[in-house]
Amino acid sequence: MVIRIPNLELLGKSMLKDKQSSHGGNIIMGFIEYRHVHSTKDAANNIVYDPITFKDIKPGYLWEFDLDAVHFDRQKGGPLIFCKGTGCTAFTDTSSNSILGPKADIDEIHKAINARSFFFDKYTVDCDTINKLPEIAFTIGGKNFTLAGRDYTIKMTYWGIGVCLSAFEPYESSNTWVLGGAFLSEYYTIYNIEDKQIGIVKAA
Numbered sequence: 060m061v062i063r064i065p066n067l068e069l070l071g072k073s074m075l076k077d078k079q080s081s082h083g084g085n086i087i088m089g090f091i092e093y094r095h096v097h098s099t100k101d102a103a104n105n106i107v108y109d110p111i112t113f114k115d116i117k118p119g120y121l122w123e124f125d126l127d128a129v130h131f132d133r134q135k136g137g138p139l140i141f142c143k144g145t146g147c148t149a150f151t152d153t154s155s156n157s158i159l160g161p162k163a164d165i166d167e168i169h170k171a172i173n174a175r176s177f178f179f180d181k182y183t184v185d186c187d188t189i190n191k192l193p194e195i196a197f198t199i200g201g202k203n204f205t206l207a208g209r210d211y212t213i214k215m216t217y218w219g220i221g222v223c224l225s226a227f228e229p230y231e232s233s234n235t236w237v238l239g240g241a242f243l244s245e246y247y248t249i250y251n252i253e254d255k256q257i258g259i260v261k262a263a
Contacts, residue, residue, distance in 0.1 A: 159230035
């Protein structure tokens, strides 16, 4: 979908963290909605918002940007590090909850979390292990954007049976990652049309 609005410089997108809610999130046009940005309070009790990381986007319609690296802290065998050195390309996708990546990388992640093949590139994990699953960090602009196991899994009922699905799925590209709802539920994104930049910050 392409949105064309004259004289509009910013689009801000937030996705609801409650995966059971029917309300998906918000699109704010024209400004940054700071109530969706994570904040803390300083010694004087003033609200301090987390800094926003901005990245230039590549030419094209997908708002692609450089992804420095992907770190997966598996519990045995040391961390998995993807894209290191060469880097990768990434873009966001609000149409799906999935996180897509190169098949070889996704296969390694699923092996590390003992995921089992389900159907149509979907994998399941043991629901009892979700809170023990390793973190994954996407390094963008030198900053790590981290997801816990509960962030990249989703509980659902399939034919009356409760299952926990992995958000990771293989993508046809060998160096592109697609950051869907599992990522966007945790991070607020800003699309600066005039400066051709995407901004990412931890969501409130």
